[in-house]
Amino acid sequence: xxxxxxxxxxxxxxxxxxxxxxxxxxxxxxxxxxxxxxxxxxxxxxxxxxxxxxxxxxxxxxxxxxxxxxxxxxxxxxxxxxxxxxxxxxxxxxxxxxxxxxxxxxxxxxxxxxxxxxxxxxxxxxxxxxxxxxxxxxxxxxxxxxxxxxxxxxxxxxxxxxxxxxxxxxxxxxxxxxxxxxxxxxxxxxxxxxxxxxxxxxxxxxxxxxxxxxxxxxxxxxxxxxxxxxxxxxxxxxxxxxxxxxxxxxxxxxxxxxxxxxxxxxxxxxxxxxxxxxxxxxxxxxxxxxxxxxxxxxxxxxxxxxxxxxxxxxxxxxxxxxxxxxxxxxxxxxxxxxxxxxxxxxxxxxxxxxxxxxxxxxxxxxxxxxxxxxxxxxxx
Amino acid sequence: xxxxxxxxxxxxxxxxxxxxxxxxxxxxxxxxxxxxxxxxxxxxxxxxxxxxxxxxxxxxxxxxxxxxxxxxxxxxxxxxxxxxxxxxxxxxxxxxxxxxxxxxxxxxxxxxxxxxxxxxxxxxxxxxxxxxxxxxxxxxxxxxxxxxxxxxxxxxxxxxxxxxxxxxxxxxxxxxxxxxxxxxxxxxxxxxxxxxxxxxxxxxxxxxxxxxxxxxxxxxxxxxxxxxxxxxxxxxxxxxxxxxxxxxxxxxxxxxxxxxxxxxxxxxxxxxxxxxxxxxxxxxxx
Numbered sequence: 202x203x204x205x206x207x208x209x210x211x212x213x214x215x216x217x218x219x220x221x222x223x224x225x226x227x228x229x230x231x232x233x234x235x236x237x238x239x240x241x242x243x244x245x246x247x248x249x250x251x252x253x254x255x256x257x258x259x260x261x262x263x264x265x266x267x268x269x270x271x272x273x274x275x276x277x278x279x280x281x282x283x284x285x286x287x288x289x290x291x292x293x294x295x296x297x298x299x300x301x302x303x304x305x306x307x308x309x310x311x312x313x314x315x316x317x318x319x320x321x322x323x324x325x326x327x328x329x330x331x332x333x334x335x336x337x338x339x340x341x342x343x344x345x346x347x348x349x350x351x352x353x354x355x356x357x358x359x360x361x362x363x364x365x366x367x368x369x370x371x372x373x374x375x376x377x378x379x380x381x382x383x384x385x386x387x388x389x390x391x392x393x394x395x396x397x398x399x400x401x402x403x404x405x406x407x408x409x410x411x412x413x414x415x416x417x418x419x420x421x422x423x424x425x426x427x428x429x430x431x432x433x434x435x436x437x438x439x440x441x442x443x444x445x446x447x448x449x450x451x452x453x454x455x456x457x458x459x460x461x462x463x464x465x466x467x468x469x470x471x472x473x474x475x476x477x478x479x480x481x482x483x484x485x486x487x488x489x490x491x492x493x494x495x496x497x498x499x500x501x502x503x504x505x506x507x508x509x510x511x512x513x514x515x516x517x518x519x520x521x522x523x524x525x526x527x528x529x530x531x532x533x534x535x536x537x538x539x540x541x542x543x544x545x546x547x548x549x550x551x552x553x554x555x556x557x558x559x560x561x562x563x564x565x566x567x568x569x570x571x572x573x574x575x576x577x578x579x580x581x
Numbered sequence: 582x583x584x585x586x587x588x589x590x591x592x593x594x595x596x597x598x599x600x601x602x603x604x605x606x607x608x609x610x611x612x613x614x615x616x617x618x619x620x621x622x623x624x625x626x627x628x629x630x631x632x633x634x635x636x637x638x639x640x641x642x643x644x645x646x647x648x649x650x651x652x653x654x655x656x657x658x659x660x661x662x663x664x665x666x667x668x669x670x671x672x673x674x675x676x677x678x679x680x681x682x683x684x685x686x687x688x689x690x691x692x693x694x695x696x697x698x699x700x701x702x703x704x705x706x707x708x709x710x711x712x713x714x715x716x717x718x719x720x721x722x723x724x725x726x727x728x729x730x731x732x733x734x735x736x737x738x739x740x741x742x743x744x745x746x747x748x749x750x751x752x753x754x755x756x757x758x759x760x761x762x763x764x765x766x767x768x769x770x771x772x773x774x775x776x777x778x779x780x781x782x783x784x785x786x787x788x789x790x791x792x793x794x795x796x797x798x799x800x801x802x803x804x805x806x807x808x809x810x811x812x813x814x815x816x817x818x819x820x821x822x823x824x825x826x827x828x829x830x831x832x833x834x835x836x837x838x839x840x841x842x843x844x845x846x847x848x849x850x851x852x853x854x855x856x857x858x859x860x861x862x863x864x865x866x867x
Contacts, residue, residue, distance in 0.1 A: 307765075312692075327836060344688040412685065414681045414682060448820075458736065459737075460736025461736065461738040463791060464858065467817060512745070514719065544721060
């Protein structure tokens, strides 16, 4: 789950990472008021969960509260990469002497957190990584020991940080590590971390991503989820514990298990069709969950046929069949269905569906071929 | 005949009194697995299924029953603690079925388990099956027959699909290991390939991977340099869009890396025959 800049920076400040004075505003007049409190010279920053805000005109420097109000009016009317700007962050403007990049990410290959710093702050760090990887200094953090001070000194030396800045840098790095660890982040990034003209350090921008699997111990963070970046059907599916991702094809898929769901999409493509979605009903799915899954699939008007592929293990095929029938009672649909049930109680499941006039298949290939033919307008 | 899970496995079930734990304990016993104990804190002294004693801690269960393998069915919020406890009690093989464990928990767990010298399989996995001998986890026993094909997979039901396709073709399996779909897990592809290479009862191997991370690429390097036995592979997620988590926490294409195409190319480069779909796998085995 991604957090907005203002949310990330609020968390950072709890860990004694200095941030510019500022506040989030939902209207232009609020923005003006904040600018007045801050003495007039402010930056208006669009709060949307996409990169490239600056290039899109979503970050503006203002000299007076009046200008802040005008700019906020403009920015709040914008859409950036399809996302509406609902809030702006109004921060005091900082005179920048130097910009640094600082972040902690999960390194999958090393199975531990990785702290990275670069003297080339403010830029797109992926570009720096591609062009001059030697400019990014890395230290791996032992998950049982945590970040050690000597590791931070290695970073400081690596990015040529003047010695008088080591102390504040150490405090910021340790604060970022604690923010990362205590909030179950998968990313905590300060880009740029600036040294101002008067020699102070500030986290000018901030970004955090939180592990969805850890939200049970962070109810406060779970409430920060921004639903603007999510597809409504995906939100609906999540309510029922169904994993769903919308795609652009014509063949709706309902499968149990993530790997099998991907393999089902792949085999559709292999036979010349296009999957309309990824959908995993999970293990041991109830009839209610199956019904919810089918409603979500059928809510996409692009779906011309639904392929149901269930390999019963913990999941019982008769339970799935009952879910399909109950969904069909509720959602009247002309969309044809191809069904393949294998494993636990498959025969009972097929018997339950016998009156529903569905196309049946014994193999994965057979199911794919029939679905593709129907989607292309032919009979199965 | 097998690696890791055998007739002499003495299995302990952590979370044995929960719905899933109890159901699968019964299934594992029906299959012939030697289940010797269960652990549910606060329920020590009880019995389940008439003959399995329940203990308050793993240490007590090990002392009383000599359990050497543990399977974990406890909810995600308690799962990391359950793995720490098993490793601390000297369990040599820990199989964690639980899904949705926070990734930072898993980073600490993996570090600790390695230090203790235990082997972890999973989490977020279906466990292991040695057809005809024993199963530890949730793989339905009746979909596989004993044989000489070793299987290692990041997936659950997709693995069942492959076991079933092999059975229909009259082919059997030595041991099937589900290593799980999480970004940070215990045993990986290379660990399993090494075990299968050394197992006299395994003649060929099926590797089932998916998008995300670079474990398939690392496995390809290992196969090219160390393996003499033939390997057949399947990679799921060729149609997966970038940046989206495809159900499994680890199944995501990040910054353009971890695509199915890269993995397939690396495996083919290493001489692995890669199936286009799961039902093609028996044809590629000899």
